[in-house]
Amino acid sequence: MEITINFKEEKEILHVLVKGEIDAYTAPKLRDKLDAIEIEEKANIAIDLSEVTYIDSTGLGVFVAFYKRATRETAHVRLVGLSERIKRLFEITGLSDLMDIDTDKKVELS
Amino acid sequence: MEDLEREYHKILADYVKEQSERTLYIGQNFVRQLIRRNISPEDVVSLHKDAVETIYPAQFDELRLAYDFLIEMMVHYGMAMREHQSLLQKQAEIQMEMNIAANVQKTMLKTPIPSDMTIDIGMLSKPLKNVNGDYVHFIDDKKYISVAVTDVVGKGVPAALCMSMVKFGLESMEEYAHDPEHVLGVLNRIVERNVDDSMFISMFYGCYLREWGLFYYASAGHEPAFLYRAEENKFYDLEAKGMLLGIVPTTKYKRSEVLLEDGDIIVIVTDGVTEFRRDDTVDERQVVASLIHDVKGLPAQSICEYLYSELEEMQEFELKDDFSVVVIKKV
Known part of the structure; x- marks a missing residue:
């Protein structure tokens, strides 16, 4: 299963649109893309997961690492558009208490 | 020439x-x-x-x-x-x-399964590759039995190396083995200090008080355990919210408890057991619960083996993750 990652900047928010399954095989690609983002102080970043059907623990690790880096730069990261299944994964792991998670928001990529 | x-x-x-x-x-x-x-x-x-x-x-x-x-x-x-x-x-x-x-790890991570007149315990842990990223640790005390079920993110060698750290952490805290909040709190700080940002560990830590038949537990981002109540013939999730180990150094963990009655069964698993489908069409926990229900009368070890063989067959004998299950049965 392939993964695609697109970026869109809108109203001072950087939207990251991820599509596909995030597992041990696709996670390195996502990590590289997220690592390449130059995070500015107090930046707002929204990662849209509405087109993501599956995340395994390696995928969670990528988000945790990105979240930690962004927090160090005082940026704000939100995860939006999570399916019930993925939301449950963030809840079980306790990450939903740490990260800003929103299940409804969806951004159209023009 | x-x-x-x-x-x-x-x-x-x-x-x-x-x-x-x-x-x-x-x-x-x-x-x-x-x-x-x-x-x-x-x-x-x-x-x-x-x-x-x-x-x-x-x-x-x-x-x-x-x-x-x-x-x-x-x-x-x-x-x-x-x-x-x-x-x-x-x-x-x-x-x-x-x-x-793999042999070094097998020897190092060996944990004898405790036994007791009042409970029957079974355990099975199979690595997907040569070395295991899951780990089950028992502590057998006169007054209590403790069990830790652990899953390190990722598989193979990196996960196995990380697992050694957890084992030594657990062994160095044996005098606190009856205190899930303390054990998870200390392990969390050890892991946070020693691994990179994308690495973490989930752990379910439970303790059974022999005299009282009381089971109390805390979880660090781990899959909820299953509780089968014999009298009601019904399954419950042993939910215990808590952050994964290695993310936030100041995390505090909370304990929950449940009094076990005769015939009750607790099944603690890693996500290799319950994540066998990538879509929403099947409730995997429901499937696992129904498998447990089918063989609830068997000894704890046989329940573990039955779960493994059935779930392996469902995935056409190609498991996708390390697979660990602990069954604790009040008799």
């Missing part, structure tokens, strides 16, 4: 004259000599070329270019072959080291 040239010339000339089995046999022995002396494929062709030129001097000019071409080919063939052989050798060395590592 000259002695080889002479020898080959004679063998070829003999064969051209009279195609005997004996000459073929001599040829075979000659090949062994070539290998012993590490003669390259292009040099073998070159030997043949020179011998043919001596035997058929008149016709040879027509063939010269073809032989030169073959020698060129053989140079590349020889290089590719040597590269391939060296890769094979390296692969064999890595495989041997992996086998040794």
Whole structure:
């Protein structure tokens, strides 16, 4: 299963649109893309997961690492558009208490 | 080389004259000599070329270019072959080291399963690859039995290395083994300090008080355990919210408890057990619960083995993650 990652900047928010399954095989690609983002102080970043059907623990690790880096730069990261299944994964792991998670928001990529 | 040239010339000339089995046999022995002396494929062709030129001097000019071409080919063939052989050798060395590592890990992570008059405990932990990223640890005290079920993010060697850290952490805290919040709190700080940002560990830590039949537990981002209530013939999730180990150093963990009655069963699993589908069409926990229900009358160890064999079959014998299950049955 392939993964695609697109970026869109809108109203001072950087939207990251991820599509596909995030597992041990696709996670390195996502990590590289997220690592390449130059995070500015107090930046707002929204990662849209509405087109993501599956995340395994390696995928969670990528988000945790990105979240930690962004927090160090005082940026704000939100995860939006999570399916019930993925939301449950963030809840079980306790990450939903740490990260800003929103299940409804969806951004159209023009 | 000259002695080889002479020898080959004679063998070829003999064969051209009279195609005997004996000459073929001599040829075979000659090949062994070539290998012993590490003669390259292009040099073998070159030997043949020179011998043919001596035997058929008149016709040879027509063939010269073809032989030169073959020698060129053989140079590349020889290089590719040597590269391939060296890769094979390296692969064999890595495989041997992996086998040794797997054995070291097996010995190191061995944990005796405690037994008790009032509960029956079973455990099964199978790695997907050579080494295991899951770990089950029991502590058998006069007053209580503690169990830790752990899953490190990722699989294979990196996960296994991280697992050793958890084992030593758990062993160094044996006097606190009856205190899930304390154990998880300390492990969290150890893991946070020692792993990079994308690495973490989930752990379910439970403690059974022998005298009271009380089971209390805390979880660090781990899949909820299953609780089967015999009297109600019903399954519950042993939910215990808590952050994964290694993310936030100041995390505090909370304990929950449940009083076990005769016939009640607790099943603690890693996500290798409950994540066998990538879509939403099947409630995996429901499937696992129903499998447990099918064999609730069997001994704890048999329940573990039944779950493994059924779930392995459902995934066409190709599990996708390390697989660990602990069954605690009040008898």
